[in-house]
Amino acid sequence: MEGPSIHLAAEQLQPFVGRRILRVSGNSRIGIDRLNHRVVRDVFAWGKQLVLQFDTFALRVHFLLWGTFAATVRGTSVTGDYRRTGPPRLVLASTNGEITIWSASLRFLDTARARDLYDFSADVLSPTWNPRAALQKTRRHPDAEIADVLLDQSIFAGVGNIIKNEVLYRTRTSPFTSVRDLAPRHLRTIVEDARVFSFRFLELRRAFALRKNLEVYGRSVCASCGGKVNRKVHGTRERRSFFCRTCQPVLAGPARTLARR
Numbered sequence: 315m316e317g318p319s320i321h322l323a324a325e326q327l328q329p330f331v332g333r334r335i336l337r338v339s340g341n342s343r344i345g346i347d348r349l350n351h352r353v354v355r356d357v358f359a360w361g362k363q364l365v366l367q368f369d370t371f372a373l374r375v376h377f378l379l380w381g382t383f384a385a386t387v388r389g390t391s392v393t394g395d396y397r398r399t400g401p402p403r404l405v406l407a408s409t410n411g412e413i414t415i416w417s418a419s420l421r422f423l424d425t426a427r428a429r430d431l432y433d434f435s436a437d438v439l440s441p442t443w444n445p446r447a448a449l450q451k452t453r454r455h456p457d458a459e460i461a462d463v464l465l466d467q468s469i470f471a472g473v474g475n476i477i478k479n480e481v482l483y484r485t486r487t488s489p490f491t492s493v494r495d496l497a498p499r500h501l502r503t504i505v506e507d508a509r510v511f512s513f514r515f516l517e518l519r520r521a522f523a524l525r526k527n528l529e530v531y532g533r534s535v536c537a538s539c540g541g542k543v544n545r546k547v548h549g550t551r552e553r554r555s556f557f558c559r560t561c562q563p564v565l566a567g568p569a570r571t572l573a574r575r
């Protein structure tokens with residue numbers, strides 16, 4: 315799940331704030347009995363992490379690639395149409411409903427103020443997101459492919475592979491372009507769109523309309539020119555890019571001419 319889905323999850327779980335956990339189950343081995351009888355004090359998102367704060371500690375949920383969750387409040391589902399895979403990692407039941415989490419990485423944070431551990435200026439969906447800082451941090455990786463840098467959670471917390479691909483398509487950027495080969499204005503546009511498209515992703519997710527509105531991710535034909543959408547696993551992160559060679563031309567500076575694809 316990408317940042318917008320986690321932010322939406324934090325919104326959907328607000329009815330649990332102030333509620334006491336009455337039953338705990340699941341196959342997690344981190345000692346989840348500790349959650350029994352605790353009161354949820356806060357639920358928040360940072361990037362791709364969801365945090366449930368209790369009085370003296372917090373539970374951090376990282377959904378990794380396949381993690382998913384569901385919640386019901388007074389018998390009504392408040393979450394999306396996520397796939398469910400196998401036995402739950404964690405089920406929390408309170409007086410007003412139930413939260414179920416599958417295939418996520420869980421960790422306890424021994425602090426009464428988990429919010430203080432996070433730099434919200436690096437979260438593309440945060441009100442305090444700092445695009446200037448993101449731009450500076452991006453420039454520190456001149457040789458990296460832009461597709462890799464967009465997935466760096468210390469720079470673009472919340473951006474996952476779908477957002478990466480859509481932003482590169484929307485800004486007509488080849489995923490293989492090195493940071494040093496992007497003109498300053500082009501790079502600024504990419505940084506800004508990482509936030510703009512993340513909010514669009516959030517609204518589409520809220521309306522259960524994400525998949526059909528993606529322009530390049532998972533597509534085989536380019537919506538803009540009708541050409542072929544190519545797929546390639548690449549970069550140090552070895553993640554898949556979807557791209558149109560016509561609409562996203564490779565930009566190579568003089569130093570890279572010989573090495574260009």
Ligand SMILES: [Zn+2]
Nearest residue numbers: 536539558561
């Ligand atoms: Zn195209």
